[in-house]
Amino acid sequence: KIWKDETDIDDTHILYFGKKDNFWEMGETGPCGPCSEIHIDLGVEHCSKKNQKNHQCQVNGNCGRFIELWNLVFIQFYRDEKGELHKLKDRFVDTGAGFERIVSLLQNRDSNNYLATKFQAKSQKFVSHLADNYTSDLFLPIIEQISEMSNKDYSFNNGVSHRVISDHIRALAFSIADGVMPSNEGRGYVIRRILRRADWYGRLIGLTNPFLYKLVDTLIQIMGDQYYELKEMKKHIELVIKSEEERFNITLDRGLRKFQDLTVGLHSGDIISGKNVFALYDTYGFPVDLTRIMADRQGLEIDEQGFQKEMALQRERCRKSAKFQICSDDFLAGKDIEWTVYFPCEKTEFVGYEQVKADTYIAKYSIDNQDNVRIVLCQTPFYAESGGQVSDTGKIYNQECSIEIQDVQKQGDLYIHFGKLKKGEINSEKMIAEIDESRRKNIARNHTATHLLHSALRKVLGEHVHQKGSLVKPDGFRFDFTHFQQMSKQEIALTEEIVNQKIRENLPISVHIEELDKARKDGAIALFNEKYADKVRVVTIKDFSNELCGGTHLNATGEIGIFLILSEESVAFNVRRIEAITGEQAYKIVQNIREILQEFQYRMRTPQDKLIEKIDKLLLANKRMHQQLERMKLNSATNTLDKLFNQARVINGVKIISGEVKVSSNNELRKIADALRNKLDSGIGLLGAKINDKVSLICLVTDDLVDKYNAGKLVREVAKIVQGSGGGKASLAMAGGKDISKLSTALEHIHSCIKYK
Ligand SMILES: [Zn+2]
Ligand SMILES: [Zn+2]
Structure with a gap:
């Protein structure tokens, strides 16, 4: 009615269709409503059913002549589980028109030779595909490049591979620019699957080497002016895609070989057992969707149920091995040992942020016949191993006895101190707990340095760097983080330089407790996959770093002294590890290197700045002698x-x-x-x-x-x-x-x- 009354559209162009075509629903339940669609008549030459007798082109007639361009949905109902419609309180119009389709239509109007001129040499190829969503300059440059790389025209296999790849490369580039990294969970898994699918379709047109990343440049030429982040992140996008492709190719080659092995002797209609599908997935990392496609191409089927059963068994195995961990926790808690209880307190209060020594009481303790002691205190300055930081060591003592503590572990809210009775007997509950302060200080040097390193890495490599884990000890630390390739010598040097600069600036370090949401809003860096309580501890290094952290830190960065990176290596896919040292350890290394260098100068009788030259000369002379x-x-x-x-x-x-x-x-x-x-x-x-x-x-x-x-x-x-x-x-x-x-x-x-x- 609105079309008729409010517009000057020819009445014969306004058609009524019933519920089947003009009622839009999201799914079986949910918001829905009648809709009004705008279709376009592409002309009789686009009819795909010309050969069928009695065919009459019409709107919603499923031939290629009339296609939907725009849909207006008048959302006003909610369909419940019983299938009944309820009126919605808020009603609205949901309008959708595909950008790609509109561009394609505009550029393919008969009077418009835009594409023909732009892609003159190759325009012939596209004629048969005119007006599909890909026939516009949004996609054609990419499709062209795919054709060039693969030597397969867009007409090859109806252009399926070309379309899948040119669509997927967009999804990949945009997601990665948004900070998504391929992984095995959540959105990371979604883009990993998209990439694998695109790579797979590349294989179907003979592209066996990584190729997707080469399309990024073309994509950016098309969309980079509107989506500036693509331009900014170009290198990053290319590298992420390339390294993921390389990895997938290895998986694919291995999986394909295994697939051939497994299907030898199978004939069309046969079924690949769930066990074998699972083996491909579990042992060879071959995605199930690919197994399905491969099987399909050979007329084989896969035993989906059997596969699901294997998956369930696998989950069960994981659960069991997780249980084993709990067992060891029981052991830790000493559930099977005899405790002598003094104060039945339920929580050890940690006072170690402020104190290195505390007057305290024994909550309970146990001792075996070799004087090994487990002791739980009501208050303790001992930091228990957590968040990658090792525990403190020290002693717990009074006038009657002294216990040397080597390790401290948390068991729920209790801190269990593991040690050895060195002197006397435990006769009374009042104790002094005192940690090894200089060791604690060295740990703090390394812990504060991890925070500096974390921020420095994000500055040097980019915001995609996230901490994946760390181990902080008194004599150094290691830091694992997400990054997709080896760091260059320059990147390592720059990172080290930034950290040392921040040390020299002697930035104050402050700690405060705040609401998790607020901390997040303030941009504090939280660990991936870590669960936090509502209140969190935020460690701030002035103007440089803001991290949620429970560790023990210095008062100012200057106390670190020196920071040296010892190594940078890969520990898992897209995870790098840096090992570094600080303070006295770093100083000793510098001393050591200087001594070696001096010895070297002395033996070579050459000043330091001429040493390299001298070595080259010696090597050359040695080579000549050898030849002689x-x-x-x-x-x-x-x-x-x-x-x-x-x-x-x-x-x-x-x-x-x-x-x-x-x-x-x-x-x-x-x-x-x-x-x-x-x-x-x-x-x-x-x-x-x-x-x-x-x-x-x-x-x-x-x-x-x-x-x-x-x-x-x-x-x-x-x-x-x-x-x-x-x-x-x-x-x-x-x-x-x-x-x-x-x-x-x-x-x-x-x-x-x-x-x-
Ligand atoms: Zn038709
Ligand atoms: Zn920390």
Whole structure:
């Protein structure tokens, strides 16, 4: 009615359709309502059912001529589980028109030769696909590039691969620019699957090497002006896609081989067992959707139920192994040991942020016959291992006894101190707990340094860097973080420099407790996958770092002293690890390096700035000497050969050269044999050498004689004399032997071998 009354649209173009076509629902339940659609008539040449008899083109007639361009849904009902409609309190119009479709239609109007001019040379190819959503300059440059890379036109297999890839590369680039990283869960898993699907469709048109990342540049040329983040993140997007592709290719190749193995002997209609599908998935990382596609292409089916069953079993196994952990917690809590209880307190109060020493009471303790003690205190300055920071050590004592504490673990709200009774007996509950303060300070140096490093990495590498884990000890720390490739030398140097600069600035460190939501809003960095209470502890390094953290820290960054990165390496896919040291440890290393350098200068008699040059010179000189030595060896070998030639004998018309040579390896022996063959027009040669108290023999027969004499047989015959054996080809063979005293006899024996053959 509105169309008729309010617009000047030709009445014959306004059509009524019933519930089937003009009622829109999201799903079985949910908001819904009648809709009004705008269709466009592309002209009779777009009818895809021309060949069908009695076909009449019409709106909603499912041929290619009329296509929907725009939908207006008048959302006013809610359908409940019983299928009943309820009027919604708020009613609205939901309008949707596909951007790609509109662009495609505009650019494909008959009067508009836009595409034809822009893609002149190749425009012919697209004619048959005019007016699909991909036929616009939003996609064509990408489709073109895919065609070029694969040598397969857009017409190949109806362009399915081209379309899937050009669609998916957009989803990938935008998601990654938004900070999503491929992973095994949540949205990371979604883009991983999208990437794998695109790569798979690439395989179908012969693209076996990583190729998706090469499309990013083209995509950015199309959309980069409107979506500036794409331009900014270009390098990042390309690298993430490329490394994921490389990884997937390995998985794919391995999985494909395994798939072939598993399906040998299966015929169309056969079913791949759930066990095998699971093996592909679990052991070879081959995604189930791909197994399904592969199976489908060979007319095979997969046992979905069997697969789900295997998955359930797998989950069960995981659950069981998780239970094992709980068992060890029981052990930790000492559930099976006898406790002596003084104060039945339910919570150990941690006072270690402010104090290194505290007057306290024993809540309970246990001791075995080797004086191993577990002791729970009401208050403690001991930090229990958590958040990657190791526990404090120290002692718990009073006038009657002293316990040395090596480890502290949290069990619920209780802190269990593990140690050894060193003196006296535990007779009263009042105790002094005191931690090793200098060790604590070193731990704090390293912990504060992890926070500096974290922020520095985000500055140098980008905001995608997130902490994945850490281990903070008194003598150094390691820090795991998300990043998709090895850090360059420059990146490492820059990161180290930034941290040291922040140390020199001696930034104050403050700690406060606040609401989790507020902390997040203030931009405090939280650990991935970590659960936090409502109130959180925020550690702030002035103007540089803001992290949720329960660890013990310094008062100012200057106390760290020096920060040195020792190594950077991969620990898992897209996870890098930095190992670093601070304070005294770092200083000692610098001292050590300086000493080595000084010693080096002294021995080389060269000032420090000339050392490299000097080493290069020495290496070169060494190489020259080596070459010279080789030449001399060869010369002396040639001399030996000349001598042997002079002593050559002729038996049965065959020239025989036999004798001992001086070499230090079988390799050299072979080289001399080669030289001998070059000199010898026709004949048989036998060379022997003593190498490491063993005999080596090599026998050669020139090509014209191999029909009559076999080097392998000859060398075996001769080797018997030196208690050895060997073999080889008819023209060249080697043997080894134990008895070096018989070498000359063996070399002589060749003559009788030929004579009596
Ligand atoms: Zn039609
Ligand atoms: Zn921390």
